[in-house]
């Protein structure tokens with residue numbers, strides 16, 4: 001931690017201390033929308049609120065402070081947010097509630113304008129670059145009852161040392177880089193998260209070593225484009241994987257998301273060499289058509305994507321892939337869509353996260369010609385889904401009768417006599433077993449497959 005960071009942390013400590021005079025018996029609730037990066041930010045927000053003296057509430061309706069950590073990757077998120085804000089309007093008075101709005105949506109001007117105009121009871125608006133300032137803003141509100149809107153346009157610095165309250169006891173989220181430089185033509189993220197900034201290797205490695213001491217066996221490295229991580233003095237994402245692999249106690253390392261254009265041979269070698277690195281790779285395809293990929297500004301073709309998959313397969317034993325696909329991008333023809341189906345069949349993804357293209361204000365694709373009618377978008381989505389389900393089922397068959405190490409996460413949500421966990425390949429496995437196995441890795445023989453999970457028995 002450098003001097004500047006230390007000063008920031010000390011400032012925050014003062015805020016935490018002062019806040020405690022105001023927060024006795026007060027509770028908070030965080031509503032997190034969006035991706036794992038937002039989940040990780042919410043964990044930091046929770047950590048800061050608890051240091052201020054707030055306790056976690058069981059629902060937003062009973063809380064004295066509600067934080068919305070928003071996402072705007074697709075259109076429907078806005079309706080969800082404004083609906084929920086509307087619901088809280090009447091309860092707000094009764095609970096003397098403070099409402100805070102943060103996350104990617106608050107970086108959008110039209111959202112802030114709408115909040116100012118139609119939701120004046122929102123007390124604090126903060127952005128993605130200044131979550132560390134939230135305690136100060138809340139304290140200001142508690143002390144002087146002032147409404148605060150503070151959203152930064154400039155990229156925030158990388159702030160280390162914020163307190164954190166993790167949600168998941170099995171897998172810890174570790175953000176390694178912020179922002180995105182890629183400007184895929186459909187995507188809002190570069191506008192809401194700013195340019196790429198990487199954390200220092202030593203800060204990441206210390207955090208993970210500490211997680212291992214706390215008993216975490218699994219970590220997930222996060223960034224919009226993890227393989228463009230820049231650690232300084234030539235230190236790359238591959239170096240980071242190798243150094244994390246050396247940390248004792250960390251058995252499973254996942255990462256999300258790499259960009260196919262930045263997938264170097266060195267990263268492939270590191271994945272192959274490092275036992276702890278999960279051999280299921282999330283490799284976002286977006287489209288299988290070289291024409292559409294060009295319009296999307298993805299910087300690879302269908303052939304380059306397939307060649308990358310073949311290269312990774314030849315070097316990394318037992319590797320498999322998951323992916324993200326957008327259907328109905330402007331200009332996508334039937335033959336472009338068939339290219340996507342073709343890539344899906346050739347690769348045989350274990351899982352596909354499918355999205356119908358959604359217009360985002362201010363992006364290049366918004367202004368493109370030939371937007372696809374909704375009925376065609378849905379028809380293509382359904383065809384892709386049918387193929388994807390079929391593939392997942394086929395992929396799952398290969399696990400039957402194999403013995404898999406499974407990290408046991410807890411009881412199944414639908415049946416408490418059944419335990420649930422995940423294989424090193426991230427497959428959900430349900431099996432009957434005693435509760436003292438929770439948190440441990442056990443060998444399970446897979447006996448059947450059910451599209452979304454595998455069933456097994458402890459051996």
Ligand code: SAH
Nearest residue numbers: 186187224257284324325326355356357358
């Ligand atoms: N940085 C990651 C993805 C982040 S967003 C990457 O490049 O892969 C997660 C996924 O949301 C994207 O992979 C994409 O499939 C989808 N997505 C992003 N913008 C979208 C839009 N405007 N409409 C539909 N899906 C979108």
Ligand code: SF4
Nearest residue numbers: 180182183184187189
């Ligand atoms: Fe969006 Fe593309 Fe950046 Fe991913 S790489 S966050 S899809 S702009």
Ligand code: F3S
Nearest residue numbers: 034035071072073104
């Ligand atoms: Fe959403 Fe922002 Fe993540 S737009 S997907 S929360 S980076």
